[in-house]
Amino acid sequence: MLHLASAAAQRLVRFTLVLLAGLVLLAPDAGAQRRRDSGNNSGSIHRGGSMPLGGMNTKQAKASGGYHNDGSLLCGDCHVMHASQQHDYAGNWHPQTYTPTENLLKSQDPVDLCLSCHDNMYGVPDVLGNDVNSLSERSAGFFDLVDVSNPRGHDLGRNLLPAPWEYCGRCHWGATQPKVTCIDCHNPHGNHNPRNLQWASYPEGTPPLGILTRPGATGLDKFERDNTAYGTLDSDVLREPTNMCLDCHHVFTGEWNNDPDGNGIHSLHPSYDSERGDPNSISQGVANGTTSGVHWSGGTGSGFDTARVPVVVRGAADFASATFVDPTTNGVFCLSCHKAHGSASAFGLIWQVQGDLTPRGCDQCHDRVGS
Ligand code: HEC
Ligand code: HEC
Ligand code: HEC
């Protein structure tokens, strides 16, 4: 009874906070202006979290950033001052003109700017369609062309107001075709987070996120699935990377969404959420027979006809700990089932589906078929 009451109260508090956030965003100019001036988190979807967020100097806590940070943040990668350039900075002549664009960008839309390098350019991670660099498997997967409706992952679009502007309206208030743009999820100027990932609703408040790279992996190998692992310390010191998915998919996790009556029988598939007090482990279902820790540890039989799915590892802040197979610390999260950008399968699933949802992947944790 107590549990029920508190779950209901939590729901109410959360609803109110999200609604308030919504109201701030209904008056976009005022809300946006305030965020720009003070860097406060009014309008952030993360306000209702169980931890006080956004108060710390997250930049200091973060490991050294990857590309587009500090010394590798080359203004001329993306900006041109007078929409005209006769030669490059090394003095080589190749005249180029651009269309004058807001923020002096080299392309009219940020998505085209990013894709001018991130598609089909050897030596730059290729995030669209086939991989010009021939990695074994890109950790984030891949998108389809801009403005194409892609049933296998996120749809890229043009003319979108990026984070933290009116992105709520992509899905609400009569939205017809929700889409995303690179700078919703990635900070174009680097934020010292792995992949420069950010909260779309409050970029400056983003805590360090636990994408961990195999020591020694360099160059584009850093972005191989096999060299990427995921950890969380369950606090702002380090959050599971899927904490940034909540900014848009804010009704998919949290106990009040996935197990409203708190009886342990889920109504939505659980997905690790340390901010809203709803972590999980594969072994949590062993007692009542919903999951099989032994099957997960064993790594063979039903479900394992596809590679072991990614998990988020509780307590892991380095690559070695984040690859330790242990059902008591391994949790299921969005990236256990989905590629962040998209994949060759429906819904951007990380394992191959042919037609329908097969035991592949699912049975690694559930062992329903029996092996
Ligand atoms: C001039 C070419 C160029 C442009 C334009 C460009 N990038 Fe990059 N990007 C690179 C290169 C080169 C790397 C680094 C590859 C490596 O680490 O070897 C990179 C790496 C990245 C990474 C991985 C960072 C890491 O190390 O974790 C992200 C994320 C990224 N870019 C996003 C973007 C976004 C978003 C845009 C558009 C706002 C963009 N890039 C525009 C060249 C470019
Ligand atoms: C990877 C691409 C990329 C690089 C490199 C880059 N910028 Fe930007 N910059 C952008 C994008 C995209 C925007 C527009 C952001 C938006 O619409 O919210 C922008 C916007 C800006 C703005 C406008 C205010 C803002 O932040 O929205 C300034 C000022 C700026 N950049 C300066 C710089 C300087 C100085 C450098 C070099 C130290 C630099 N940028 C490097 C992509 C880049
Ligand atoms: C800036 C907002 C935003 C963020 C952040 C975001 N998404 Fe989405 N997502 C969308 C929108 C809008 C759609 C619906 C249109 C589409 O498919 O792009 C969507 C659709 C999806 C789909 C369905 C794709 C399909 O083909 O049906 C999946 C799966 C998904 N998101 C997973 C994720 C995961 C995992 C994360 C975190 C890594 C994430 N999203 C972060 C906005 C977002």
Ligand code: HEC
């Ligand atoms: C990727 C799509 C997507 C984005 C982006 C998104 N929402 Fe939602 N939102 C939903 C869905 C789906 C629901 C549940 C069904 C509904 O009520 O429409 C929901 C529900 C809500 C609710 C009802 C209360 C609740 O939590 O159930 C509020 C308020 C809300 N959203 C506000 C926002 C605000 C504010 C933003 C931007 C900061 C935002 N949403 C961004 C998809 C989205």
Ligand code: HEC
């Ligand atoms: C919905 C959020 C979202 C959007 C939109 C998005 N990314 Fe990403 N991106 C991610 C996440 C999350 C990762 C890390 C995924 C992982 O390692 O599992 C990532 C990884 C990357 C990487 C590293 C390569 C890799 O395979 O891990 C690059 C480069 C990158 N993104 C560039 C881009 C560019 C360019 C765009 C726009 C064309 C874009 N992203 C749009 C969420 C997003």
Ligand code: HEC
């Ligand atoms: C256990 C695997 C699993 C996990 C974990 C998971 N998903 Fe999904 N998701 C699926 C499958 C499978 C589908 C396809 C619909 C179906 O068959 O249920 C789907 C569909 C979706 C869709 C499309 C819904 C639509 O209306 O078309 C979105 C968006 C999405 N997932 C986002 C997320 C996000 C964000 C997370 C993390 C908070 C997440 N998923 C966690 C397996 C998962």
Ligand code: HEC
């Ligand atoms: C990485 C591990 C993992 C994967 C992969 C996974 N699940 Fe789960 N699943 C869990 C965990 C953990 C729970 C929570 C178990 C509990 O609390 O009883 C759960 C719960 C469930 C439940 C609800 C059980 C309950 O009563 O709470 C169903 C149904 C389910 N999963 C189906 C699926 C399907 C279908 C897939 C494939 C699309 C899938 N799962 C993939 C780990 C996983």
